[in-house]
Amino acid sequence: MATPKFRVAICGGGIGGLTLAVGLSRYPDIHIDVYEAAGQFKEIGAGVMVWERTWKILELLGLGKEFGDIAHAQPNRSLGVGFDYRKSDQPQEGFRFYLYQVxxxxxxxxxxxxxDVLVDHLPSDVAHFGKRLTSYDTSATSTRPEILLHFADGSNATCDLLIGCDGIKSVIRKQMLEDHVHKSGGDPTLLKHIEPIWSGRIAYRGLIPTNRLKTDNKEHRTIQTPMMYCGKSKHVVSYGISRGSIVNVVAMATQPHLYGTTYDGPWVKECGRDELLECFAGWEPEVEEMLQCIEKPTKWAICELRPLPFYVQGRVALLGDAAHGMTPHQGAGAGQAIEDAYILAEVLGHPSTTLSTLPQALAAYEAVRLPMANHVLRGSRESGNMYEFNGPLGDDLARLGPQIGKQWDWVWKTTPLEEREKALRLSMQRRASTAKL
Known part of the structure; x- marks a missing residue:
């Protein structure tokens, strides 16, 4: 087999890391290794949603059929409900104040x-399990300027390009920022970006078999329609998954004055159903009836990152939650990781990208993805405040509804193909500029 033009180490086997690996696997001249800390690829949490923009990327990667087969329903371009927004924080029946359709x-x-779909499309020899990265060394170890990777099990590996897909608590982000400050004389305030900050919000999560939400007389509306039940400093989101056989429920409660603090305790733990029901006591009947059906809720601290000023340092780059871990209020976290992966795979896989031109390719990736992802990160937080009547419009529902809808304007601002072309154009321009020096 011919020597690859460069070797890419992907640290982290979540949605972002595996999408990148699948995207890069289309280019036989790029060697890929995926290092995963756990003993297998796995995801915690239950539901994931994407919008039209992300769906187009899955199709461009050749995965449309497989993902269509496991979606709540076969995706098509017809108008569908994004979310049905109701004011629900009262004991009497609530009411719709906005219907978001796209x-x-x-x-x-x-x-x-x-x-699982992503795992099924990985090459057979790229995954390495039980490999928790502890640090990396960018010093030249040979005639080739390799990056040396150090793992918790005492083993080492080398690569030409390291991609940090290791989540919101990213070890790679931590070292990248510390090296930039301590070794390169960067702004010390950047160290504040290492640790995630608590949004002040707790999420109670649970899954409900659809048959528990049906009676002889009626079917709960969330079986067919993604719902957003809104109230002061609380909201509940629910939607069907697994071809409509399960409803995913996330009930959130916020203490706005605690935004930006550090959460004390484990981020995810089990909790009693009574705690969940007490939190939403006095809400409209269909909310309480739905929450009664959650047998074993889990309790999550919802954290996010401060927007980063860069995603790339040398031949180390961040992707997904490691770069822009965000709150879930626009259903965009997975989609933004997938978009990172698509753009990065496209610029790395281009024939003009070589070991010597990696810096220009990475700069183009950062230039395209950083503004968009940071915009969505901020917008997601703003949307969560709106759902809980804590935004600038408070509970002025007539004005609030349309403003919530505008929060998703970024989905249609450009297309993935336009972003791809922009990244490739920037990469070529940077190469040409470097060549003139």
Whole structure:
């Protein structure tokens, strides 16, 4: 087999890392290794949703059929419900104040099934399990300027390009920022970007078999329609997954004054159903009835990152939650990781990208993805505040609804193909500029 033009190490086998690996596997002249800390690829959490923009990327990667087969329904361009917004924080029946409809609606999946599709498309020899990265060394170790990877099990590996897909608590982001400050004289305030910050919000998550939400007389509306039940400093989102056989429920409660603090305790733990029911006592009947059906809720601290000023340093780059871990209020976290992966795979796989031109390719990736992802990160937080009547419009529902809808304008601002062409154009321009020096 011919020597590859460069070797890419992907640290982290979540949705972003595996999408990148699948995208790069289309280029036989790029060697890929995926290092995963766990003993197998797995996802925690239950539901994942994507919008039209992300669906187009899955199709461009040749995965449309497989993902269509596991979606809540076969995606098509017809108008669908994004979310049905109701004011629900009262004991009497609530009411709709906004219906968000878009082509494709929101396309929903069981997160584990989503990951399985990506795993099924990985080359057979790229995955390495039980490999928790502890640090990396960018010093030249040979005539080739390799990156040396150090793992918790005492083993080492080398690569030409390291991609940090290791989540919101990223070890790679931590070292990247510390090296930039301590070794390169960067702004010390950047160290504040290492640790995630708590949004002040707790999420109670649970899955409900659809048959538990049906009676002889009626079917709960969330079986067919993605719902957003809104109230002061709380909201509940629910939608069907797994071909409509399961409803994913996320009930959120916020203490706005705690935004930006550090959460004390484990981010994910089990909790009693009574705690969940007490939190949403006095809400409209269909909310309480739905929450009663959750047998074993889990309790999550919802954290996010401060927007980063860069995703790339040398031949090390960040992707997905490691770069822009965000709150889930626009259903965009997975989609933004997938978009990172698509753009990065396209610039790395281009025939003009070689070992010597990697810096220009990575700069183009950062130039395209950083502004968009940071915009969505901020917008997601703003959307969550709107759902809980804590935004600038408060509970002025007539004005609030349309403003919530505008929060998704980024989905249609450009297309993935336009972003791809922009990244390739920037990469070529940077190469030409470097060549003139």
């Amino acid at each position: 082509p494709y609606g929101c396309i929903r999946f069981h997160r584990a099934q989503f990951l």
